[in-house]
Every structure is written in structure tokens, then in C-alpha cells.
Amino acid sequence: MNRSDGLVRRTVKTRDNGEGGATGNANTPDDNESINDGYKDQEDNVDDGDSKETRLTLMEEVLLLGLKDKEGYTSFWNDCISSGLRGCILIELGLRGRVMIEKSGMRRRGLCTSRKLILKSDQQTGDVLLDEALKHIKETNPPETVQSWIEYLSGETWNPLKLRYQLKNVRERLAKNLVEKGVLTTEKQNFLLFDMTTHPLSDNVVKLRLVKKIQDAVLSKWVNDPQRMDKRMLALIFLAHASDVIENAFAPLNDDDYEVAMKRVRELLDLDFEGEAAKPNANEILWAVFMAFTK
Numbered sequence: 450m451n452r453s454d455g456l457v458r459r460t461v462k463t464r465d466n467g468e469g470g471a472t473g474n475a476n477t478p479d480d481n482e483s484i485n486d487g488y489k490d491q492e493d494n495v496d497d498g499d500s501k502e503t504r505l506t507l508m509e510e511v512l513l514l515g516l517k518d519k520e521g522y523t524s525f526w527n528d529c530i531s532s533g534l535r536g537c538i539l540i541e542l543g544l545r546g547r548v549m550i551e552k553s554g555m556r557r558r559g560l561c562t563s564r565k566l567i568l569k570s571d572q573q574t575g576d577v578l579l580d581e582a583l584k585h586i587k588e589t590n591p592p593e594t595v596q597s598w599i600e601y602l603s604g605e606t607w608n609p610l611k612l613r614y615q616l617k618n619v620r621e622r623l624a625k626n627l628v629e630k631g632v633l634t635t636e637k638q639n640f641l642l643f644d645m646t647t648h649p650l651s652d653n654v655v656k657l658r659l660v661k662k663i664q665d666a667v668l669s670k671w672v673n674d675p676q677r678m679d680k681r682m683l684a685l686i687f688l689a690h691a692s693d694v695i696e697n698a699f700a701p702l703n704d705d706d707y708e709v710a711m712k713r714v715r716e717l718l719d720l721d722f723e724g725e726a727a728k729p730n731a732n733e734i735l736w737a738v739f740m741a742f743t744k
Contacts, residue, residue: 503630503655506576507537510659510685512623513632515694518656521636521647523620533692534619535602536738538582539566539595540684543734545574547583550733551592565592566734578622585614595734596741624648632656663689663698667713668706675717675725680732683717687735690714691742718743 505513515523515530523530542548549569568587573580582602586592593601600606604615625648627633632655633648650656666682675683689695699710722743726736 503632503652505627505630505632505655505659506579507541507681507684507688508534508578508619508623509627509630509632511537511688511692511694512620513627513656513659514689514697515692516624516633516648516650518650518653520638521624521633521649522638522645527693529691529693531619532599532603532605532742533688533694534623535599535616536691536742537684537688538578538602538616539598540688540735540738541576541579542574542583542586543732544681544684545579546570547572547574547579548586548734550595550737563594564737566595566598566737567592578616578619581616589614595737599738599741621646630655660698660701663695664702664706664710667710671713675720676728676731680735684735684738686714686717687739687742690718 551565551567601611601614602616632652634651636647638647722736722740726733
């Protein structure tokens with residue numbers, strides 16, 4: 450199966466002494482030059498926190514990475530993004546203080562994957578998808594594990610009694626959120642046998658900022674310690690990889706920076722997740738979700 454469909458084709462070029470390395474999402478040398486100019490124009494305005502109007506959730510960021518800019522849909526070959534987006538939902542709920550991993554006891558010391566996801570607060574977040582998932586978690590007794598919730602929310606379960614937990618049309622709903630935020634637009638495309646609503650990119654600056662943020666995290670701002678990394682950025686890197694869209698963020702890099710970026714992502718993937726979760730001040734739900742995708 451050709452998994453390259455939907456990915457940005459990486460431009461192969463030599464590295465000049467004065468080249469910065471991180472550029473925009475492009476396919477041709479001419480496009481790369483214009484994107485470089487775009488980055489320079491926006492450089493003073495790029496920071497780790499987006500403005501209120503364009504602040505994105507983890508789910509929206511992963512979907513935006515996976516969407517083809519002009520076509521406005523994700524690759525038909527990508528069968529990973531569905532579960533990846535459900536992992537984003539659980540981590541968003543964890544980062545917002547709505548859910549947590551149950552405390553370890555004598556029988557369940559360590560092993561985040563075997564400990565249950567429990568409700569910490571039922572206060573609504575204001576995000577429809579997050580609140581829908583939160584409602585399911587609240588109503589479920591006894592609690593379930595993170596692995597189970599990813600399967601339930603994506604509908605990938607053999608238990609017919611749990612099919613009601615499936616979050617439907619997640620990609621379409623996230624795309625509509627991005628349309629409301631002015632990042633995407635809505636169009637109709639004909640695919641011979643059917644028409645499909647698509648959401649091409651309308652605000653290139655937001656995606657450039659997202660791509661540059663990820664590139665910087667593994668290049669110029671690399672700290673070589675996951676405990677010191679911003680938790681949201683750490684989650685974004687892992688879940689973009691789990692959703693098979695991380696390549697889209699690194700595709701515009703030159704060969705040297707690309708190799709460094711992928712090497713550092715592999716270092717994160719090779720970590721002892723259980724050991725990281727046991728460290729002081731670690732967010733256990735992050736590592737529990739990471740472990741669920743590497744089992």
C-alpha cells in the first residue's frame with residue numbers, strides 16, 4: 450500500500466552555510482523561496498502561544514498537519530489518524546484537569562496502561578468533542594483504561610455494548626472548527642462517483658506557525674529532556690507520529706535538519722514511558738496514551 454499519498458514531498462537540497470533549515474510546507478524550490486519570505490515576515494509574530502482567535506487544540510493541530518493544503522482532505526491511505534485524534538482528546542482532557550490516571554496501589558504499581566482513567570472534574574470545557582468524551586467517561590462505571598477508551602471513542606472495539614461511545618465525524622467536526630477560526634474554508638469536490646465536502650487551507654500563516662513550532666521543538670529549541678519539554682508540544686510530536694502526519698512537518702527541511710529531527714523523534718519514541726511516568730511532576734496521562742500507541 451502506498452502510504453505516501455497525502456504527505457508533503459520533501460525537497461532535496463544542499464545545505465548552505467547561511468541557511469536556517471526550517472521553512473514552510475512546500476513542494477518546489479520557487480515555493481520554498483516564497484515560504485521562506487513568509488517566515489521572515491512572520492518571524493516577529495511567531496511565539497509558542499497563538500492569539501485567542503487562532504489557538505488550536507491538539508486535535509485541530511494534528512488534523513491540520515494531515516490535511517492537504519489545496520485539496521482539503523486527509524490521505525485516503527492514512528488509517529492511523531482516527532485513533533490518533535482520540536488520543537489527542539484524552540490528553541486534552543488530561544491537560545485541562547478533567548481526567549487523570551488512578552493512583553498506583555500495591556497491586557497496580559506502575560503500568561499506566563493497566564490503571565484506569567478516572568474523572569477528576571466534570572466541568573465542561575466548551576469544546577463539543579471534549580465534552581462529549583467527558584460525558585462518556587463520567588457515565589462509565591467501573592472506569593476503563595486509556596487503551597480501552599481510545600478503542601471505544603474510535604469505534605474500534607469488538608464489544609457491541611461499547612459502540613455507543615464512538616465519536617462520529619470527528620475529522621469533519623474538527624475541520625468545521627478550523628473553518629470557524631478562519632484557518633480553513635469549505636468547498637465541494639467531485640470524485641466521479643460521489644461529491645465530498647472538502648476544507649482547503651485559507652490561512653497559510655497558521656499552518657506555517659504550526660510547522661515551524663514543531664521543527665523548532667526538535668531543532669533549535671531541543672532540550673534533550675522530555676520532562677523539560679512543554680507538555681503540549683511533547684504530546685503533539687508523539688500524536689502527530691502516531692497519526693502518521695509528522696512527516697508533513699519535517700518535509701520542507703533540508704536533508705541534514707531532516708535527519709536530526711527524525712533522530713530526535715525516534716529518541717522520544719524509544720524512551721522508557723513507564724519510567725518517565727514515575728518521575729516527579731510527570732503527567733501520567735500523557736505517558737499512558739503514548740504507551741497505548743506503542744503496544
